[in-house]
Amino acid sequence: MLTSYEVLETFKMIEEEHLDIRTITMGISLRDCSHSDGKIARQKIYDKITRYAENLVAVGEAIQLEYGIPIINKRISVTPLSMIAEASDEEDYVKFAETLDRAADTVGVNFIGGFSALVHKGYTKGDQRLIASIPEALSRTERVCASVNVATTKAGINMDAVAEMGRVIKETAELTKERDAIGCAKLVVFANVPEDNPFMAGAFHGVGEPECVINVGISGPGAVKSALERVRGERFDVLAETVKKTAFKITRMGQLVAQEASRRLGVPFGIIDLSLAPTPAVGDSVARIIEEMGIESCGAPGTTAALALLNDAVKKGGTMASSHVGGLSGAFIPVSEDEGMIAAVEKGSLSLEKLEAMTCVCSVGLDMIVVPGETSAETLAGLIADQAAIGMINNKTTAVRVIPVPGKNVGDWVEFGGLLGSSPVMPISKFSSSDFINRGGRIPAPINSLKN
Amino acid sequence: MRAIITVIGQDRVGIIAGVSGVLAAAKVNILDISQTVLQEYFTMMMLVEISNASIPLEQLQAQLVEEGNRLGVTIKLQHEDVFKSMHRI
Numbered sequence: 396m397l398t399s400y401e402v403l404e405t406f407k408m409i410e411e412e413h414l415d416i417r418t419i420t421m422g423i424s425l426r427d428c429s430h431s432d433g434k435i436a437r438q439k440i441y442d443k444i445t446r447y448a449e450n451l452v453a454v455g456e457a458i459q460l461e462y463g464i465p466i467i468n469k470r471i472s473v474t475p476l477s478m479i480a481e482a483s484d485e486e487d488y489v490k491f492a493e494t495l496d497r498a499a500d501t502v503g504v505n506f507i508g509g510f511s512a513l514v515h516k517g518y519t520k521g522d523q524r525l526i527a528s529i530p531e532a533l534s535r536t537e538r539v540c541a542s543v544n545v546a547t548t549k550a551g552i553n554m555d556a557v558a559e560m561g562r563v564i565k566e567t568a569e570l571t572k573e574r575d576a577i578g579c580a581k582l583v584v585f586a587n588v589p590e591d592n593p594f595m596a597g598a599f600h601g602v603g604e605p606e607c608v609i610n611v612g613i614s615g616p617g618a619v620k621s622a623l624e625r626v627r628g629e630r631f632d633v634l635a636e637t638v639k640k641t642a643f644k645i646t647r648m649g650q651l652v653a654q655e656a657s658r659r660l661g662v663p664f665g666i667i668d669l670s671l672a673p674t675p676a677v678g679d680s681v682a683r684i685i686e687e688m689g690i691e692s693c694g695a696p697g698t699t700a701a702l703a704l705l706n707d708a709v710k711k712g713g714t715m716a717s718s719h720v721g722g723l724s725g726a727f728i729p730v731s732e733d734e735g736m737i738a739a740v741e742k743g744s745l746s747l748e749k750l751e752a753m754t755c756v757c758s759v760g761l762d763m764i765v766v767p768g769e770t771s772a773e774t775l776a777g778l779i780a781d782q783a784a785i786g787m788i789n790n791k792t793t794a795v796r797v798i799p800v801p802g803k804n805v806g807d808w809v810e811f812g813g814l815l816g817s818s819p820v821m822p823i824s825k826f827s828s829s830d831f832i833n834r835g836g837r838i839p840a841p842i843n844s845l846k847n
Numbered sequence: 848m849r850a851i852i853t854v855i856g857q858d859r860v861g862i863i864a865g866v867s868g869v870l871a872a873a874k875v876n877i878l879d880i881s882q883t884v885l886q887e888y889f890t891m892m893m894l895v896e897i898s899n900a901s902i903p904l905e906q907l908q909a910q911l912v913e914e915g916n917r918l919g920v921t922i923k924l925q926h927e928d929v930f931k932s933m934h935r936i
Contacts, residue, residue, distance in 0.1 A: 401934040463925030651932040
């Protein structure tokens with residue numbers, strides 16, 4: 396029989412510390428949906444998604460009811476659409492995005508990821524068309540998320556793609572400016588993108604994945620923070636051990652939910668993503684964990700070390716608790732989605748440059764960062780190039796999800812609502828990167844020995 | 848399915864009577880029960896078998912929440928595996 400202490404601990408984690416399952420994401424292969432006639436391809440895509448994911452939401456809700464643990468999102472990821480759509484002669488892929496949107500609406504999921512292209516070494520014609528369609532696709536759909544992989548450790552950085560993504564982000568911001576450029580919140584530029592990530596906006600169903608799969612993203616910054624409150628003033632050894640134990644418990648819950656969802660849906664279980672995913676709610680913040688470790692305000696010297704300890708301990712504890720770990724698996728530091736990060740930016744303790752340093756020790760990069768609307772496409776591309784370089788050299792995933800809101804300047808406030816949160820506009824360097832970005836070509840893949 | 852009912856809040860007369868009343872009416876069998884005061888919380892824990900319950904799970908949970916409101920305590924019913932997976936390797 397379980398002890399009262401154990402039951403109370405679980406109860407408090409869920410009721411008071413915001414422990415939840417952030418997402419059950421069903422990955423669906425669309426590789427059998429290609430067709431030379433775009434219309435037929437879209438019908439096949441719609442039919443397949445709505446057939447496979449028919450029960451996804453109902454199963455998620457049933458598990459939530461029985462297990463008493465909130466399952467916040469039910470989502471879908473699909474094969475990068477550039478690969479599917481390019482069998483057709485159509486030039487404009489916006490209609491494909493609209494089909495994904497409609498399918499997501501039919502099955503009741505809030506996001507569908509996979510309006511994506513992998514161009515780390517170069518473009519196919521489908522990649523070109525998809526990327527050109529991103530701004531309009533994001534402005535004309537609600538649920539579709541787009542992502543583009545521009546670099547890998549093995550292939551180097553495609554700087555033409557980096558430059559283009561700077562322009563695509565600007566254009567997306569312009570087309571969705573009446574809603575504070577919300578389109579950019581659904582667009583991620585990656586280096587070393589994982590193929591099994593369940594988290595939006597960067598999820599897609601990789602080509603090495605099975606026909607259909609269930610991936611689960613856990614959460615729980617609040618539970619980690621509460622655990623650390625109980626070891627205030629202790630040495631780092633105790634700190635790391637406490638994070639590990641908490642991560643283990645959180646992940647066991649994720650594993651249970653993933654296995655149950657997989658069984659009920661008759662779909663194989665893929666991975667648990669061990670990321671600590673914050674929300675804008677008070678008590679669900681990664682920044683507050685860092686502060687609990689003894690940093691006065693997130694961004695102060697020591698922050699990167701604190702984050703490194705946290706990220707590593709979460710992985711160590713989580714890996715033990717799950718049969719398969721994958722996805723992004725690292726602490727997320729999205730500014731607008733984390734109450735403590737927002738407060739730190741407002742106080743002036745957290746800058747873009749410090750965030751960049753933090754991305755060296757955790758996934759997933761510069762995430763949900765609002766910058767002035769007048770920021771140039773080349774400056775955005777420079778930001779992407781820096782992140783891609785960090786990912787490429789360090790063999791890790793990095794990403795940029797940056798939002799240049801037209802008409803907004805440093806000091807203004809931007810409100811996205813819901814899990815996307817809100818944020819002050821952050822200052823970004825006014826010095827130009829144009830001549831660097833406009834060179835074009837590729838940055839060669841790095842050497843992977845002689846490391847210093 | 849076996850579930851664990853957690854009751855947390857201020858101690859008072861009639862908590863066990865109230866909760867077991869709801870369970871008996873719904874034909875839910877109590878397998879084990881313990882209570883203690885832990886970290887300033889009155890904590891009651893019941894292991895129950897709900898496979899033969901006369902009402903759907905959703906309704907049973909709603910009735911327990913309602914009873915909790917009447918008694919001024921928080922009541923939660925969850926599948927036993929939630930606790931087992933977290934605390935038992």
